[in-house]
Amino acid sequence: MSDAASNDVIDQVERSRSSKIWNRFVGILRLSPTAAVGLMIILFFALLAIFAPWIMPHDPVAAYTDRVLQAPSAEHWFGTDGNGMDVFSRVIYGAKFGFGIAIPAVLISLLIGVPVGLIAGYRGGLLDEVLMRFFDGLRVFPSIILALAVVAATGQSLLNVVLVLGLLDSPVFARVVRAEVLALRSSNFVESAIAAGNPTWRILFVHLLPNAIQGAMAQTAVRAAWAVRISATLAFLGVGIQAPTPEWGAMIRQGAEFMVSGQWWVGLYPGLALIFLVFGLNLFGDGLQDLMDPRRRTAK
Template sequence: MADLRGVGPGDAGADAVIVTGSRDDRFSRILIITGATLLAVVALAALAAPLLSSWGATEVDPNATLAAPAGAHLLGTDTNGMDVWSRVLHAARLDLGIAVAAVALAVVVGTLLGLVAGYRGGWIDDVLMRVVDIFQAFPTFILALAVAALLGNGTVNLIITIAAVNAPAYARLVRAEVRTQRELPFVDAAVTSGASTTGILWRHLLPNSLTPVRTIAPLNCGWAMLTLAGLSFLGLGVSIPEAEWGAMISLGAPDVVGGRWWTSVPPGLALFVSVLGFSLLGEGLQERANAKRR
C-alpha cells in the first residue's frame, strides 16, 4: 500500500500516490500469476508424463536412432534411440524435485544458523559468520563443482551440494533480520514476561524474519535448476540414461551441428520455461513486498 502520510484530502499528489501503489500491485500480481502458471504447467506435465507419452524415459527404440520428429516419436529420438518427448517430461520430475528439495534444505539450515547467530551474538555469531564468509568467498557455481566432485553423483548428494552453496546466503539474511527484530519492544516484553529463549526464537523472531526468505526462495529454485543442469552437463550431476535436462543438452549438443536440433533444443526450452517461471514468481513476490514497505 502506498504511504499517504503528509498528503491531505485536497492535495493533487494523493491521487498520484494511490495510482502508483495500485499500479505496482497490479504489476506484481501479473508477475506472480504468470510465473505460477508456467510452473503449474511444467509440474502437471511432469506428473502426467506416463499418460502423455507411450515411451518410457529410458526405453530404447533400436530402429529409430536420431530419428527426426514424427508420429511415433513426437520430438524424435536421441543418439541412444530414446524418445526425446518422454525424456523431457520425465526429466521435469527430477529437475523440479531436486531444485525444490535443495532450496528447502538450504532454507532450513540457513534459517537455523541465522537465528542462533543473530540472537546470541558474541563468539557464536563470529564463528558462524566466518564459516559463512568462507563459503561465500567462492563463486557459487565453482563451489558447487567442488562440493559435487567431493560428494559424487546421486540425487541425495546433488541436493546436499546445491543446499550447501545456498544455505550461507539465508543464514546471513536471517541473521540481519533477527539482529534488527531483537532490538524491538516486543522482544523485551517477551523476555520480561518470562518467555524462554526457544520461545522467543520460534514464536516471535522467526515469523517476523521470514519475509525476505519467502521472496528469495523462488529465485533460488531457478538458480538451483541451472546449477543442476550445469553439473549434469559437465558430468558431475545426473548421468545418462537417467532423464535430466542438463544431461540431455550435453548429450545432444554435438548433434546440433548436423542439423539434429531436437536432441538438445526441447530440454533447453523446458529448462528455460521452468527457470523463467521461478524468476517471475520471485520478482513478483519481491515487488509486492517492496510495495508494502513503501
C-alpha cells in the same frame, strides 16, 4: 436432510471453495502480474511432473535401435536421440528431476540457514562472527566450482546433488534472516518476551521467526531457479545425474554433440524446457518479493 439437499450443500461448498481460489488468483494477478505469469509456468511444469506417466507416449529410457536420431515426426514429436530414445517423453519426465532437485534443495537451505540466521542475529558477538565467517567462506568460491568439486568427491547421485546445493545456498537464507533479526531484537515485543521470562528458543522461534521469515520466503522461488540451473550445469559438465536418466542437463550435453551434424532437436527441446522453468521460477520469485514488500510494488 434428504440426499438431494445434502448434494446441493456439497455443491455449494465446492463452488464457494473454487470461487475463493479463483478470487485469490485474480488478486495475485492484479497485485503482481509477474507473480501470476511465473506461477502459471511453474504449475504447467508441475502438472507435467505429476502426470508424466500418463502423458508420455513412450518409455523415456527405452532405446529404439532402429530409430536413432530421427527428426521430429508424428510418432516422435521431438525426435529421438543418439540412443533411439523418444526426446518428447524424456523432456516430460525431466520435469520430475527439476522439481525433485529444486524443492528439497531449498528446504535443506531453509532448515540450515534460517536457524543459523536466527541464532547469529539474536546472540551477536563472537558466535555471530564465527557463524557468518563460515558461511562467507562458502560464498567466496564460485558456486559451480565448489559444487563440481564436492559432487565429484562424494559421488554422482541425486541425493548428493540435493545435499550439496542445499548446503551451498544456505548462507543466502542465513544472511536474510540475520538482517531481519538484527533489526527486531531491540523491539518492544522482544524485550517484553525477555522480561516475561521466555526461554531463548521460544523468543527465537515463536516471537522472532514469524516476523523475520518473510524475506527468506520471498527468496525461495529465486533460489529454486538457481538450484535447477546449477544441477543442470553439473549434469552438462559430466558431474551429477548422468544419462540415460532423463535429466535436462544431461540431455543438453548429449544434444550438443549432435548439433554440429544437424540433429538440433536432441538438445534444443530440453534446453527450452530448462529455460522456461528457470524463467518461471524467477518471475514468481520477483513477483513474490513485490507482494511481500509493498515498497517495491509502489516504486514500480
